Amino acid sequence: MSLKPITLWGHTQGPNPWKVAMVLEELEIPYKTIYVASGDVKKEPFTLVNPNGRVPAIEDPNTGITLWESGAIIEYLTEKYDKDNKISFPAGTPEFFETKQWLHFQMSGQGPYFGQAIWFRRHHPEVVPSAQERYKKEVLRVSWVLDNVLKDREYLVGGRCSYADISFVQWYNYFGSATDNDVDLEKEYPNLYAWLEKIKARPAISKTASLQKEAIANETH
Template identity: 40%
Template sequence: MIEFYSAATPNGQKVAIALEEMGLAYNLHAMDLMANEQKQPDFLAINPNGRIPAIVDKDNDDFAVFESGAILLYLAEKTGQFLPQDPKARSQAVQWLMFQMGGVGPMMGQANVFYRYFPEKIPAAIERYQKESRRLLEVVDHQLQKHAYLAGDSYTVADMATWPWARIHEWSGVDVSGLDALKAWLEKLAERPACQTALVTPAPGEATDEERAKQVRSMVTR
């Protein structure tokens, strides 16, 4: 059994996808980020950085893993799924996973903050992060023009990591016109039951987008 600590964010969703795709039994702990549950001592004992997602593997001496990319690698290695065994193919999957961790996620996250949440509009910051997000999605599109999935012809943890972020490009204010391979890949993964389940694991809640923005805005300015 995996104890899964998460919230309705792209980083949480990528781990939910992996758990579902790999057929692992898990117990969901929905974290209330607005109430700072992720900063409480019990959770900090699992993730000292106070961020979701995190897991505790009850079948492996209560082994705790934090950072979404590290969790995906741990689960893939635990199950022998969605990470190629061939060294070169494995490296390609890890490279694209790191591309998401170091590029797509951080840049689109900052685009979200300055476009949606920051208490004052800073056009230069908004443009900087939206343009960089667009550039990164162009890289994804170029790769998908040549391959069915990010790391080649097989669906891997790299796709699981990138899809939850790429799919919210409109929320980030990022135009993906002309990126037809990206759009087709987004639609293809959206048809996977695991991806559909992940979007409601945990459920986003009943707050409107504007209410959610106000809540996050208050966190940004603390």
Template identity: 35%
Template sequence: MIEVYSWATPNGHKVHIMLEECGLPYRVHAVDIGAGDQFEPDFLAISPNNKIPAIVDSEGPEGKPISLFESGAILLYLAGKTGKLLPAGVSAKYEVLEWLMFQMGGVGPMLGQAHHFRIYAPEKIGYAIDRYTNEAKRLYSVMNKRLAKSKYIGGSEYSIADIAVFPWLRSWKNQGIAWNDYPHLKGWFDEIAARPAVKRGVEVLADRRKPLVDDKARSVLFGERQFRQH
């Protein structure tokens, strides 16, 4: 059994979708990041960066328990554990990995900043909004060009690269995106969204998440509470 410590965010949904696609048994533990659950000692013991998601696999390598944090690392672990969603061939595997790193280093951080300055920041800073909205559009363009010549983000087969990217694009409106500008990416998005495992994955903990409308939650995620932990 895999214990999943998570919340209904793009990074959380990556792991929820992966577990559904792989058919692994798992149990979800809600980590309410607006309430500050991510700072609890038990969670920090498995996720020292106080970020979701994290997992504990009671049947890890050599039959021993293992815990992991960072969504990309978890996707790679689950792919290795099951032999699914990561090609065995060397060239194909590294093609998937470079697009996984593209998501981890670009899509997630940059779209996260677009969300922050467009939606959550208490002060609307024009330069920041323009900077990250334009970067979101650039990243969408990169993916659109990729999918003009490749069936999936990571190559010819559906993989962890697609699973990593997809949840971040579900908030395209908040990122200032118009789908008409990215027809190849939109076609891919619709195909991934229709997968049964993806539908199940994005519903995990979705009923628990609430809009960040109060100052306490904003402080926990973006302010003093976040920074005084380090």
């Protein structure tokens, strides 16, 4: 029986909805995207889907499940639909839990620190040098952790690309904004850089990047 398309609620530019889209593309799950303007996320009808008023969220007509928080969505999609473990690992194995570990690090470490670094450099109404410096240091710390781990492995878990690797890609598209473009990612973190380039070259990830560019272009015209 063919699957009904999952509805993905997102922004055209925000990283977290596109993180979910990458997983949907990798697993070849049919989906449709509804883009929510930033000024509308705290209003109905979207708050009926996510009372927290943040994207992404999904509605799965195949199961009747509605979920928000990108990490929870990714875990749901892989555990429900990745029966062949294309980007996940069999339940109960060490790799199954290690993949969750890296996803949680992405959600608790990379996402919040990158987001705050960009906020205090691009959007905060006052210049707060101490906050700018703190979050830039955290962005670099997270990058060091990844670069150091990747010096002796090709991927984070199990010798192959998983949703853990994929989850980090989108925020690194904003690395320059988080660091004032004064850190050379390729030079300073060569293992991290090579890993990111390898993931971006995957057909599903490349397709998602093209879809994002198209969505942004349509929004501005």
